[in-house]
Each structure stands twice: as structure tokens, then as C-alpha cells.
Amino acid sequence: MNVLLGLIETLCQLPENLSDDDLSEASAAVLYLKQVGFKMDWLEEKLEEVQEKKTKVNTGKAQLQHMEEEFKVLNKKCLELKDLTSNLFSGRVLYENFERHPETALTFIQNTTKLRTYDSFIVKTYKE
Structure with a gap:
């Protein structure tokens, strides 16, 4: 039981x-x-x-x-x-981000209209 x-x-x-x-x-x-x-x-x-x-x-x-x-x-x-x-829009593009995701970062910067001269300079320098 x-x-x-x-x-x-x-x-x-x-x-x-x-x-x-x-x-x-x-x-x-x-x-x-x-x-x-x-x-x-x-x-x-x-x-x-x-x-x-x-x-x-x-x-x-x-x-x-x-x-x-x-x-x-x-x-x-x-x-x-x-x-x-936030780094891209504030003009503080970090080299590490380019190194980790170069194609994404470059495409994003090129397609963004609100870029500062500093950003364009980095893109040109990085492509060379």
C-alpha cells in the first residue's frame, strides 16, 4: 500500500x-x-x-x-x-571598423549624403 x-x-x-x-x-x-x-x-x-x-x-x-x-x-x-x-555620423570613423568590415564601412560612407570632409578624406586615403 x-x-x-x-x-x-x-x-x-x-x-x-x-x-x-x-x-x-x-x-x-x-x-x-x-x-x-x-x-x-x-x-x-x-x-x-x-x-x-x-x-x-x-x-x-x-x-x-x-x-x-x-x-x-x-x-x-x-x-x-x-x-x-554613430562613429560614422559623428566623423569619428575608427580604423578598426574599416579593418573588420571594410566593404560595409566604405559602401555606407559613400552612400551617405551627410558626410563631413574628414570622412571623405578617410575614404580616399583608405582606397589608396
């Missing part, structure tokens, strides 16, 4: 609070109770539901972590572009 009560307590917990070991022990408990003569169909269904929910929770956590990593990468790129554009 203690096995049955422990099994019910386990299955009443939130899926994210259950470990894989807990679910394995619950499966073993269901098999044991079936072997000793209990009708366990309803509890087997409940166990399957909990296992499916646990899988969904784990999948959701993995997707969230992946999205957070992608966000960090995109945010870093966005900050780099903001820094690059």
Missing part, C-alpha cells in the same frame, strides 16, 4: 519538479503493483500524461535557452552596428 501512496504522491507533483529517476521509479512501481494484482490502467495513463508534460517542459526549456543565446548574438551585432553608425 505504501508503494501505491508513494506513486500517487509522485504523480501529483509538477512535472518540472520530477527527475527522470522519479519517473523511472514510478514506472517500476506501476509494474510492481500490476504484478501483485492491482488494476493500474488509470494510474498508467496518469504516468504517461506526466511523462509527456515533463518532455514538453524540457523541450520548452531547451528552446528558451536557444532563443536566449540567439538574442545575445543578435543584440551584440546590433550594438556593434549602432556603434559603427
Whole structure:
């Protein structure tokens, strides 16, 4: 009877609070109770539901972590572009930006109408 009560307590917990070991022990408990003569169909269904929910929770956590990593990468790129554009518009074009992204920086400067003489001088000097 203690096995049955422990099994019910386990299955009443939130899926994210259950470990894989807990679910394995619950499966073993269901098999044991079936072997000793209990009708366990309803509890087997409940166990399957909990296992499916646990899988969904784990999948959701993995997707969230992946999205957070992608966000960090995109945010870093966005900050780099903001820094690059602010430097270009203020006339403080940095040599490192030309070195890292020469084609992008040159194209941007050439296509921008609000350039200072200083910017044009750098473009001409860099092309030579």
C-alpha cells in the first residue's frame, strides 16, 4: 500500500519538479503493483500524461535557452552596428571598423549624403 501512496504522491507533483529517476521509479512501481494484482490502467495513463508534460517542459526549456543565446548574438551585432553608425555620423570613423568590415564601412560612407570632409578624406586615403 505504501508503494501505491508513494506513486500517487509522485504523480501529483509538477512535472518540472520530477527527475527522470522519479519517473523511472514510478514506472517500476506501476509494474510492481500490476504484478501483485492491482488494476493500474488509470494510474498508467496518469504516468504517461506526466511523462509527456515533463518532455514538453524540457523541450520548452531547451528552446528558451536557444532563443536566449540567439538574442545575445543578435543584440551584440546590433550594438556593434549602432556603434559603427554613430562613429560614422559623428566623423569619428575608427580604423578598426574599416579593418573588420571594410566593404560595409566604405559602401555606407559613400552612400551617405551627410558626410563631413574628414570622412571623405578617410575614404580616399583608405582606397589608396
